[in-house]
Amino acid sequence: MRHFSSSATRTSRHRVIGALTAALLCAAGATVPAAAHSPATPAPPAGAPAGSGLALTPPMGFNNWNSTHCRAEFNESMxxxxxxxxxxxxxKEAGYEYVNLDDCWAKTQRNADGKLEADPVRFPNGIKAVADYVHSKGLKLGIYTSAGTRTCDSVGIPGALGHEFSDAQQFADWGVDYLKYDNCNNLGVDAKERYTTMRDALAATGRPIVYSICEWGENKPWEWAAELGNLWRTTGDINDSWNSMLSIMKQNLPLAAAAGPGHWNDPDMLEVGNGGMTDTEYRTHFSMWSVMAAPLLIGADLRKATPETFDILSNHEVIAVDQDPLGKQGTVLSSDGGRWVVAKEMQDGSRAVALFNETGSAQRISTTATEAGLPEATAYSVRDLWTHTTTNTAGGLSATVPAHGTVLLRVAADKHWAAYPPAVELALDGSALVEAGRTAKLTTRVTDLGRTPATKVSAALTGPAGWQVRADSATTAAALATGRTLATRWQVTAPAGTATGTYDLTLTTRYRAPSGKQVRSSVPFQAHVVVAPPAGGGYLSDLPRLSASNGYGPVEKDTSNGESAAGDGKPLTIGGQVFTKGLGAHASSSVEYYAGGACSTVTASVGVDDETGAKGSVAFEIWSDGTKAASTGVLTNDMAAQSVSADVSGAQVVRLVVTDGGDGVDYDHADWGDLRITC
Incomplete structure (x- = not known):
């Protein structure tokens, strides 16, 4: 798999490889396409992909791995x-159809006839009985094995290498409809060769079986796997964390050209509902996987899922974006400063547009209908797929998106646009940075994006209990024409003694559409309660962070990145030089600190940590508010620590960024040694 850590051993399911590493929807909702083929589908011709005619839209279903791994709770009852x-x-009605078994379903030895057998404790009635039960519900069963001598678990379950034709026939006899074919213990056999053999074995059974190639993107399967199977993993394993999901999303987004009906990029299964992310982050996860036309395989144990999890997973309008029959994967229009715009062409001519905020603070993200690929028109209809509201716009598509959030729109050049109220954008100038006991001045804006006017417009800002929020200018406007704004100045005070951290402010507007309909819209902002840096400055690692994101594991204080767990780093070491203070990061990384306009310079000694061995390449950037103030070239493991210094005079926020050097994120452990700020 791809290595994001400093050693060949990772806390993932592949730890055993050792030396073998390798338009618009109508307001009432959307219709999800039916399954492409029934079990009676004829076998494909010789040499065709095993799943020809299958997976004409990305597969949807369940896989147990992310919630159970090999624990005893993975069994027939589950x-x-x-x-x-x-x-x-x-x-099922929403489109989910595959119930897939992952590793550890089988006994550790083949039987006397060389066949696989189900673990009698987990599956006492055998796999066929499970398949029959799943089929009785109108669903389909998937199974797992590896293109090696053993699967990826640590017990030693037999893999399919050398047994492809007999195993494939056994799966077909059991009634299996989907095969996930992993990559462990493959003896170095060429990837295309071993996956071709299983392709031919599945085709020879005569049973339509969706073929999922799981070789972790090691050999660029997007360049060759469409001839073999229906989907292929583009990345290493996902885990239930923001950093993992974000890193995988970034790896998969550039591969849009490879995806299409019957052959899909697979950025791994969903973590929605497993508890390691917020519901906002899970909505982003589900939104971006849908815009990327990715398989939607639920990884949570649904027996324990919350109502919020079911709400996310069963959003028909978002699912319809993923399942659109045109089969286009969304493409990136922009990503400046962690503000992403990704657009997906839809079969009906509309566009799905994701406004995704990677950063730790609310951000204004904007594009236009024409930039998203729609023709010039007088106005457009805009459907928000999470709030399930429809508005009209003169062409602008803008929103203030919460930290780690995504606004997902479906936009169409719709002749009925005038039937909908005008879209309004709610925005906050800059970031809400508040020192406890002191009054901060903020400005909010309500802007009419619609072709029609908004009338009787009001704005209200509310904060946590005990906070004082007072308007310092007008909070109402009789009317806003297209492009006009109601700007309101506010004085916001957090009580003395309020702890540093993030707190919710909510901006709400009410207005009337030309039809007379009253509309209410609101957006949350995160206010940061901050502490001014000490006079003279000091080590940045000793100051509270506004936000931090990291490509693998957390950003570590005064140690290297280490592995994925917090606190597992080592002394910061670059070219043999040890630093007692600083930050250990991993590309791609961003860390923000409050400077309060009182500081002048940031300095550091930077480079790739020695724990990576002979690997890793990164570049460092220091940002002063929204301006890049300093950067390095690409630094590699064989280079000594490099000095970097930036003028941050007057900056409210200092942001430290690590990029991957342009060659991917393998072993990109980046050290900010002796990291200081002068104030």
């Missing part, structure tokens, strides 16, 4: 329970 929940909770 699998049947998931099938029941698919039906009872409406997930």
């Amino acid at each position: 699998v049947k329970g998931i099938a029941d929940i698919f039906v009872e909770k409406g997930l």
Whole structure:
């Protein structure tokens, strides 16, 4: 798999490889396409992909791995329970159809006839009985094995290498509809060769079986796997964290040209509902996987899922973006400063547009309907796929997006646009940075983006209990024409003694559409309660962070990045030089600090940490508010620490960025040694 850490051993399921590493929707909702083929689909011709005619839209279903791994709770009862929940909770109706078994379903030895057998404790009635039960619910069963001598678990379950034709026939006899084919213990056999053999074995069974190639993107399967299977992993394993999800998303986004009906980029399964991210982050996860036309394989144990998890997973309008029959993967229009715009062409001519905020603070993100690929028009209809509201716009598509959030729109050049109220944008100038006990001045803006006017417009800003929020200018406007703004100045005071951290402010507007309909819209902002840096400055690692994101594991204080767990780093060491203070990061990384306009310079000694061995290449940047103040060239492991210094005079926020040097993120452990700020 791809190595994001400093050693060949990772806290993931592949730890055993050792020496073998390798338009608009209508307001009422959307219709999800039916399954492409039934089990009666004829076998593909010789040499065709095993799943020809299958997976014409990205597969949707469940896989147990992310929630259970090989624990005892993965068993026949769980699998049947998931099938029941698919039906009872409406997930089947929403389009989910595959109930997939991952590793550890089998015994550790083949039988006397060389065949695989189900673990009798986990699956006492065998796999066929499970398949029959799943089929009785109108669903399909998936199974797992590896293109090696053993699978990826640590027990030693047999893989399919050398047994491809007999195993494939056994799966077909059991009634399997989907095969996930992993990459462990492959003896160095050429990837295309071993995945071709299983392609041919599946085709020879005569049963339509969706073929999922899981070789972690090691050999660029997007360049060759469409001839073999229906989907291919583009990355290493996901885990239930913001940093993991973000890193995988960034690796998968550039591969849009490879995806299409019957052959999909697979950035791994969903973590929605497993508990390691917020619901805002899970909505981003689900939104971006849908815009990327990725398979939607639920990884949470649905027997324990919250109502919020079911709400996310069963959003028909977002699912319809993923399942659009045109089969286009979304492409990146812009990503400046962590403000992403990704657009996906839809079969009906509309565009799905994701406004995604990577950063730790609310951000204004904007584009236009024409930039998203729509023709020039008088006005457009805009459907917000999470709030389920429809408005009209003169062409602008803008929103203030919460930290780690995504606004997902479906935009169309719709002749009925005038039936909808005008879209308004709610925005906050800059970041809400508040020192406890002191009054901060903020400005909010309500802007009419619509072709029609908004009338009787009002704005209200509310904060946490005990905070004082007072308007310092007008909070109402009789009317706003297209492009006009109601700007309101506010005085915001957090009580003395308020702890540093993030707190919610909410901006709400009410207005009337030309039809007379009253509209209410609101957006949350994160206010940061901050502490001014000490006179004279000091080590940045000793100051509280406004936000931090990291490509692998957390940003570490005064140690290297280490592995994925917090606190597992080592002394910061670059070219043999040890630094007692600083930050250990991993590309791609961004860390923000409050400077309060009182500081002048940031200095550091930077480079790739020695813990990576002979690997890793990164570049460092220091930003002063929204301006890049200093940067290095690409630094590699064989280079000594490099000095970097930036003028940050007057900056409210200092941001430290590490990029991957342009060659991907393998072993990109980046040290900010002796990191100081002068104030």
